[in-house]
Amino acid sequence: MRRERGATHTPSSPTASLSLSLSLCVCVLLPDPRQVLTALTLRDFWLEDILPFSCCPMFMLPRNPFDEWPKWWTMTDAPLSGSTRTAGSMEPLYWSPASPVFEMTHEEAQKLPQKVVWFGSTQNAPKEVVGFIKPQCRDLPFLLQSNFDVPAPLKSKLEACVRLCEQGQPADAWDAAKIRKLLAMQQDCLAAFDECVSQQRKKEGKAKRG
Numbered sequence: 226m227r228r229e230r231g232a233t234h235t236p237s238s239p240t241a242s243l244s245l246s247l248s249l250c251v252c253v254l255l256p257d258p259r260q261v262l263t264a265l266t267l268r269d270f271w272l273e274d275i276l277p278f279s280c281c282p283m284f285m286l287p288r289n290p291f292d293e294w295p296k297w298w299t300m301t302d303a304p305l306s307g308s309t310r311t312a313g314s315m316e317p318l319y320w321s322p323a324s325p326v327f328e329m330t331h332e333e334a335q336k337l338p339q340k341v342v343w344f345g346s347t348q349n350a351p352k353e354v355v356g357f358i359k360p361q362c363r364d365l366p367f368l369l370q371s372n373f374d375v376p377a378p379l380k381s382k383l384e385a386c387v388r389l390c391e392q393g394q395p396a397d398a399w400d401a402a403k404i405r406k407l408l409a410m411q412q413d414c415l416a417a418f419d420e421c422v423s424q425q426r427k428k429e430g431k432a433k434r435g
Contacts, residue, residue, distance in 0.1 A: 290407060291393030295354065297321075297345035298386075300418045322370045323347070323362040334372035340422045342371040344383045346391050366391065373425055379417045386410045 290296070299318050320329040321343045334341060347358055347365045355363065362368055367384050369375065375383075389407060397403045 289395050289398045290390050291397040291403075292395050293349045295345060295347045295350050295358075296387060296390050297323075297343070297347075298383075299341065299343050300415065301339045301341045302419070302422050323359055323368060324357050325359050326357050331370075331372070334370075337372055340371075340373050340425060342369070342375060342379075342383070342418060344369045344387065346387050348391070373422075376421060379414070379421050382410070382414045382417050386414055 288294075299321070301318075320327045322329055322331050322334060323343060345368060347363050347368055350358060350363060367387055369380060369383060386407070389410060393403065
């Protein structure tokens with residue numbers, strides 16, 4: 226047998242190898258107690274909430290646009306990367322200046338590459354939702370926040386859209402005429418928003434060029 230000078234080799238015993246393997250397996254398989262508790266109780270420790278049993282309603286629950294609960298819309302143009310789904314883009318759909326949980330301050334909103342308008346109503350919030358709304362933003366028939374100056378005509382259209390939902394009844398969701406009216410108003414709001422953002426971009430471009 227060839228042996229390198231100064232080198233020694235001590236073969237490991239099968240028992241030692243098995244013991245080491247079992248120890249590593251235990252370390253890998255031993256879960257964090259919080260993970261076990263979350264799996265058994267469906268508890269979200271970050272938001273102190275109970276997770277849904279199924280992942281199906283995890284992101285967005287079905288809503289009647291004419292129910293009595295708060296309504297909240299977000300309008301945004303595409304960021305500089307071209308899509309909010311591109312890596313490095315902040316998606317302002319859950320985050321807003323109105324929430325203490327998913328908070329985006331006005332200062333932070335100004336740094337977004339896209340123009341954003343958050344608007345809606347915060348009246349009749351269920352107790353499970355109240356904690357997601359800042360105290361000064363609660364119980365308002367109309368709330369508007371943005372990271373640019375919203376002109377009066379656009380604000381009026383947004384407020385009218387919210388008012389239509391607030392004054393409706395849940396049964397209106399099955400009224401084709403009222404749904405068409407709501408969709409038309411939303412489309413009008415989007416068109417006005419796009420025009421407003423386009424003008425804002427032109428002003429900013431002229432200001433940069435001096």
